[in-house]
Amino acid sequence: MSEHLNVIKEHGNTNCFSESNFNRLLVSMKDRIVPEGSHLFWEGDVSDKLFYIKRGRIKLTKSTDEGKELILYMYQTGDMVGQADPFFSTKHSFNAEVLEESEIGVIEHKDLEILICQHCEFAIDFMKWMGIHHRLTQTKFRDLMLYGKPGALCSTLIRLGNTYGEEQGDNILINKKITHTDLSNMIGATRESVNRMLSDLRKKDAVEYDSGMIVIKDLAMLQEICHCEFCPNEICRI
Known part of the structure; x- marks a missing residue:
């Protein structure tokens, strides 16, 4: 892994992946540039991909019936974004808005499944990432409600x-x-x-x-x- 990508990983939510497993993740990505103000996905879209932010910032929001926006997450360079339960053909519960022009690595769920099936140590690291995602959600709701x-x-x-x-x-x-x-x-x-x-x-x-x-x-x-x-x-x- 290059020194640049290593620094990015350490500052994002993917630092639970070992270097070898992170490289496997990088190889499976398809890069794309998304402009400021666009959306990676909308609430209700099928969740069939994960998104790795190589450069840029993304916010996840939820809209109420009254039209008020609630910002749930702010993601930046080095973070992986997407549903943490990727194998049940779920739909996105949030909108993902691009806050500045971003370089995104797109990971198809079918490619992720292959990595998990072929490499048990990758599966363990992916479970760690899911655990961090769930703990982050739990602590945020605790802070908002208690x-x-x-x-x-x-x-x-x-x-x-x-x-x-x-x-x-x-x-x-x-x-x-x-x-x-x-x-x-x-x-x-x-x-x-x-x-x-x-x-x-x-x-x-x-x-x-x-x-x-x-x-x-x-x-x-x-x-x-x-x-x-x-x-x-x-x-x-x-």
Whole structure:
């Protein structure tokens, strides 16, 4: 594996694959470029592929009957996207929107089945990937449901810090511009309530803004509000 691809894998959700098994995955992919604003798939499409992000960012969303968008996952370079139960001819439950021009490796389920049948160690690594996916989903629902909107917001800020964070002394800069609308869509709240909660956190000196980007100043306070369970970073991510 090239050094470049090795770095990508280590920063994505595919770091559970050994080098040899990751190479098998790479060989089975068909590359394509997808433009910003397009969709990898829509809710209701047949789930017959997985998608590996070689370059770019993808968000998975769910729309309510009232037309409100809930952002469930934000994927980036090194992540594999798709249904975690790929062998039951299911349909996608979410929309996958491309946030910037991306290079995607497309893996057909039939090719994945061959790899799993031929290489038992690949099957074990794939099960690890599925386990990470399920744990990520479980912890996100815990954060959204158990500790109210302030807990959900603080958890989301921590996850953003783990995903996009850059250390600046004792602070963590979330090096992506995240709007209040984005945050409200991530936690199922109104933009106005997110504004109020962020204002409260700024008054407590837990967060601040730097050139439109959020800076976490008191990580311990955010962890206390959301009753953080200190999950590993591959789980505690946006």
